[in-house]
Amino acid sequence: xxFPLALTAKIAGHIIKxxxxxxxxxxxxxxxxxxxxxNLTCTGCGRIRxxxxxxxxxxxxxxxxxxxxxxxxxxxSICGGEPLIYPKIEELVAGxxxxxRVIYICTNGVFMRKKMRDYxxxxxxxxxxxQLKQLVAEQLxxxxxxxxxxxSDAAAKSKVVIRPTKWMxxxxxxxxxxxxxxxxxxxxxxxxxxxxxxxxxxxxxxxxATNTTVYKETDVQELEDMFRYLSSLEVDGHTISPGYDxxxxxxxxxxxxxxxxxxxxLTRDMTRQKFAKIEEWGKLFTIFGTPVYQEFLAGKRELTCxxxxxxTYNVKGWKAPCYLMTDGHYDGYQEMLTKVTWDKYGVVDxxxxxxxxxxxxxxxxxxxxxxxxxxxxxxxxWKNFAYNFGTKPAPYPxxxxxxxxxxxxxxxxxxxxSEAKAAINxxxxxxxxxxxxxxxxEEDAHNHEAHxxxxxxxxxxxxxxxxxxxxxxxKKAE
Ligand code: SF4
Ligand code: SF4
Numbered sequence: 001x002x003f004p005l006a007l008t009a010k011i012a013g014h015i016i017k018x019x020x021x022x023x024x025x026x027x028x029x030x031x032x033x034x035x036x037x038x039n040l041t042c043t044g045c046g047r048i049r050x051x052x053x054x055x056x057x058x059x060x061x062x063x064x065x066x067x068x069x070x071x072x073x074x075x076x077s078i079c080g081g082e083p084l085i086y087p088k089i090e091e092l093v094a095g096x097x098x099x100x101r102v103i104y105i106c107t108n109g110v111f112m113r114k115k116m117r118d119y120x121x122x123x124x125x126x127x128x129x130x131q132l133k134q135l136v137a138e139q140l141x142x143x144x145x146x147x148x149x150x151x152s153d154a155a156a157k158s159k160v161v162i163r164p165t166k167w168m169x170x171x172x173x174x175x176x177x178x179x180x181x182x183x184x185x186x187x188x189x190x191x192x193x194x195x196x197x198x199x200x201x202x203x204x205x206x207x208x209a210t211n212t213t214v215y216k217e218t219d220v221q222e223l224e225d226m227f228r229y230l231s232s233l234e235v236d237g238h239t240i241s242p243g244y245d246x247x248x249x250x251x252x253x254x255x256x257x258x259x260x261x262x263x264x265x266l267t268r269d270m271t272r273q274k275f276a277k278i279e280e281w282g283k284l285f286t287i288f289g290t291p292v293y294q295e296f297l298a299g300k301r302e303l304t305c306x307x308x309x310x311x312t313y314n315v316k317g318w319k320a321p322c323y324l325m326t327d328g329h330y331d332g333y334q335e336m337l338t339k340v341t342w343d344k345y346g347v348v349d350x351x352x353x354x355x356x357x358x359x360x361x362x363x364x365x366x367x368x369x370x371x372x373x374x375x376x377x378x379x380x381x382w383k384n385f386a387y388n389f390g391t392k393p394a395p396y397p398x399x400x401x402x403x404x405x406x407x408x409x410x411x412x413x414x415x416x417x418s419e420a421k422a423a424i425n426x427x428x429x430x431x432x433x434x435x436x437x438x439x440x441x442e443e444d445a446h447n448h449e450a451h452x453x454x455x456x457x458x459x460x461x462x463x464x465x466x467x468x469x470x471x472x473x474x475k476k477a478e
Contacts, residue, residue: 041186
């Protein structure tokens with residue numbers, strides 16, 4: 001099975017319950033943002049700009065648990081910001097598990113190994129030695145860290161920790177291979193850290209998923225290589241979604257640069273081109289999301305947005321209408337369902353009801369539509385059933401060649417500008433065929449404006465613009 005039986009049964013039961021009760025709108029996945037503080041400053045990320053990143057501005061633990069109860073979503077995606085910075089993350093995970101929910105911790109991966117060391121310290125006994133030895137041998141923890149785990153005291157043993165369970169996935173943000181990913185997150189070494197965290201998680205018995213956002217400049221071949229590599233690490237599943245072309249960014253493009261946004265942004269047509277092979281990928285790799293949503297991405301059918309099924313809760317309340325756009329915040333989920341005029345949003349029969357929705361095909365708007373049967377076609381239920389219950393694709397064979405393809409980054413010094421500039425000009429980058437945003441020397445630097453947003457962006461492109469302007473100026477000066 002692609003998705004564990006107990007989890008599938010839970011979600012199916014939730015849908016059936018609401019269908020029987022004829023509930024018009026209900027939550028499938030809660031996107032819970034307990035804080036917006038982050039240790040990274042990814043290019044174009046708007047979450048860390050739209051909201052306060054002050055650690056004082058957090059959703060209290062009790063409120064987090066209460067909103068999960070309130071909306072009754074069977075799945076909770078804990079995101080942010082970086083959720084592992086949330087001081088009560090362990091208690092939050094434990095509380096949500098206690099409520100019987102399926103949890104995804106959406107993380108940039110940087111603090112995962114620390115959290116897993118806490119887990120090993122809490123459960124340490126001689127039975128853990130084989131795992132510790134393997135982790136040291138594979139350089140995923142140091143000998144010193146292993147010793148600290150062995151000497152764990154009563155405080156470490158009584159600590160609430162994030163334990164492996166079939167109800168929880170680490171959901172690691174990976175937007176490409178090393179070269180691309182480190183440029184997007186604007187810090188060298190993050191891809192390698194993610195890989196180390198994924199390897200350690202698998203040794204410790206956790207389930208691991210990855211989430212990837214596709215942009216206009218995302219190279220499809222690189223995506224396939226990324227899936228092969230992640231599959232060889234025995235990652236349990238992948239979420240993939242097209243990036244969203246934020247209205248603010250389009251306006252900025254037209255007014256400030258005098259450019260036609262169509263030249264730069266991922267339109268619906270472009271999304272369909274990028275995702276033309278998604279059904280093939282779904283056979284080769286464990287791609288999460290319904291086959292109906294995959295058909296939508298591949299341009300084989302239309303779906304209607306069901307953003308209310310993946311609501312977002314954060315420090316300001318229930319965010320409407322969706323994870324991407326903010327037209328208001330509400331105190332209650334039911335209040336939001338009642339007060340928002342939902343049929344103002346989405347695309348119906350190819351026509352955008354709101355111009356900001358025009359090119360949106362993101363999973364948080366349309367994946368639930370596939371599961372909920374909002375645009376039901378004969379055979380859809382069977383398709384979804386067969387996909388879920390079908391054999392899980394086998395891990396891709398690991399090889400030195402694959403590792404070389406994945407670890408295609410360069411050692412390029414400190415700071416965003418030097419990193420990006422060195423990456424652009426690196427002969428090694430050119431030689432190893434990295435074809436990511438920022439890497440194409442022959443392109444006009446303005447073309448790179450197309451790389452907009454991130455998995456949690458809102459279209460604030462100021463930092464990225466500044467970086468790219470500096471890169472362009474440097475190139476001219478050389
Ligand atoms: S995209 Fe995610 S990891 Fe990157 S800065 Fe934003 S919140 Fe942090
Ligand atoms: S179509 Fe996209 S942007 Fe528009 S409401 Fe739905 S999820 Fe949000």
